[in-house]
Amino acid sequence: MRTLSYLFIGIFFGIVMFKSEAASWFRIYEMFKFESFHMYGIIGSALVIGIAMVQWIKRYNIKSFYGEKILFMPKEKGIRQYLFGGIVFGLGWALAGACPGPMFTLVGAGYVPILVVIFGAMLGTYLYGVLKDRLPH
Amino acid sequence: MNLIYEPWPWYVSGPLIAVIMFLLIMIGKKFGMSSNLRTLCTICGADKTTDFFKFDWKAQRWNLVVVVGAIIGGYIGSHWLSPDVAVAINPKTIGDLNSLGFESAGKAYLPTELFDTAALTDIKSLVLLAVGGLLVGFGARYANGCTSGHAISGLSNLQLPSLIAVIGFFIGGLVMIHLIFPLLF
Numbered sequence: 001m002r003t004l005s006y007l008f009i010g011i012f013f014g015i016v017m018f019k020s021e022a023a024s025w026f027r028i029y030e031m032f033k034f035e036s037f038h039m040y041g042i043i044g045s046a047l048v049i050g051i052a053m054v055q056w057i058k059r060y061n062i063k064s065f066y067g068e069k070i071l072f073m074p075k076e077k078g079i080r081q082y083l084f085g086g087i088v089f090g091l092g093w094a095l096a097g098a099c100p101g102p103m104f105t106l107v108g109a110g111y112v113p114i115l116v117v118i119f120g121a122m123l124g125t126y127l128y129g130v131l132k133d134r135l136p137h
Numbered sequence: 138m139n140l141i142y143e144p145w146p147w148y149v150s151g152p153l154i155a156v157i158m159f160l161l162i163m164i165g166k167k168f169g170m171s172s173n174l175r176t177l178c179t180i181c182g183a184d185k186t187t188d189f190f191k192f193d194w195k196a197q198r199w200n201l202v203v204v205v206g207a208i209i210g211g212y213i214g215s216h217w218l219s220p221d222v223a224v225a226i227n228p229k230t231i232g233d234l235n236s237l238g239f240e241s242a243g244k245a246y247l248p249t250e251l252f253d254t255a256a257l258t259d260i261k262s263l264v265l266l267a268v269g270g271l272l273v274g275f276g277a278r279y280a281n282g283c284t285s286g287h288a289i290s291g292l293s294n295l296q297l298p299s300l301i302a303v304i305g306f307f308i309g310g311l312v313m314i315h316l317i318f319p320l321l322f
Contacts, residue, residue, distance in 0.1 A: 002164070008206065009160050009206060012206070015218065017210070018219070019144065019145040020149075023211070029226075029234065032313070035227040036230070038147050042150045042154065044151065050155045050159075064163050074296060082298045082299075083304070086308070087276070092309075095269035095313055095317075097247070099170070099171075101207060106247070108209055108214075109211040113256050113263075120274065121277075123271055123274065124174075124271035124278075126187070130187055132189055
């Protein structure tokens with residue numbers, strides 16, 4: 001039952017990523033050129049509503065659908081790992097035109113070369129795991 | 138009803154993404170896609186050589202189910218809900234892309250120069266796709282999150298590290314498109 005709910009949320013997510021064009025390489029390029037409000041509108045409106053939801057859950061101690069307490073894990077403090085990692089991620093996001101969610105959406109949409117991007121992303125993740133202790137965090 | 142077959146505007150898409158995050162929070166999970174890449178590495182055996190991949194990946198199976206859903210959703214979105222997948226980007230952007238050699242700008246969902254099946258036999262396209270993916274995977278794990286984990290989940294919880302990461306995403310993206318693209322294309 002829970003597995004089915006994950007599946008349906010994923011399907012919904014995939015449809016939204018495709019139909020919003022957030023999975024389009026062109027939209028990412030256009031965003032970094034500041035030539036459209038589209039992507040900023042998507043992320044911005046998701047964020048405004050997201051902040052309100054999280055505040056609501058925290059303030060009124062809202063329980064999950066299963067009656068459990070909802071915990072928000074604060075991110076570990078730091079600057080360098082977020083800044084350096086973020087920059088590397090941004091370079092790749094602009095080049096491949098896809099972040100980790102849309103990558104999978106595009107597999108379903110039938111763009112075979114996206115598998116090369118996913119393979120690269122797994123390799124990059126593996127490289128990070130290998131080099132982790134030698135990188136500034 | 139026909140509106141569903143058109144591209145969805147930002148003021149529909151953004152709130153729907155917030156709904157997805159909300160549903161995941163309400164079933165006791167969190168919205169973050171790049172951690173699946175780590176799980177996939179572990180499943181492929183990376184835990185045998187590297188400590189970073191030694192974790193209880195089975196606790197992350199739910200997120201892999203979300204990934205399977207995202208794949209199915211991509212099929213539904215493109216094959217059933219989009220009679221025309223061309224992305225109507227800014228005409229000025231189309232002009233810029235044409236001059237870089239992307240003839241498919243404004244006519245397709247993804248540039249055919251990189252994402253047509255024929256691109257699989259083009260060494261340059263393959264290298265660019267693989268390097269792009271590599272940077273995304275490496276950077277997401279280094280920054281401990283991607284667009285969903287930081288720009289949506291983290292910022293929604295007003296996390297300063299997520300703001301730093303998102304600033305990094307933009308520095309990287311701007312450098313790639315304004316400084317590196319002219320060298321690549």
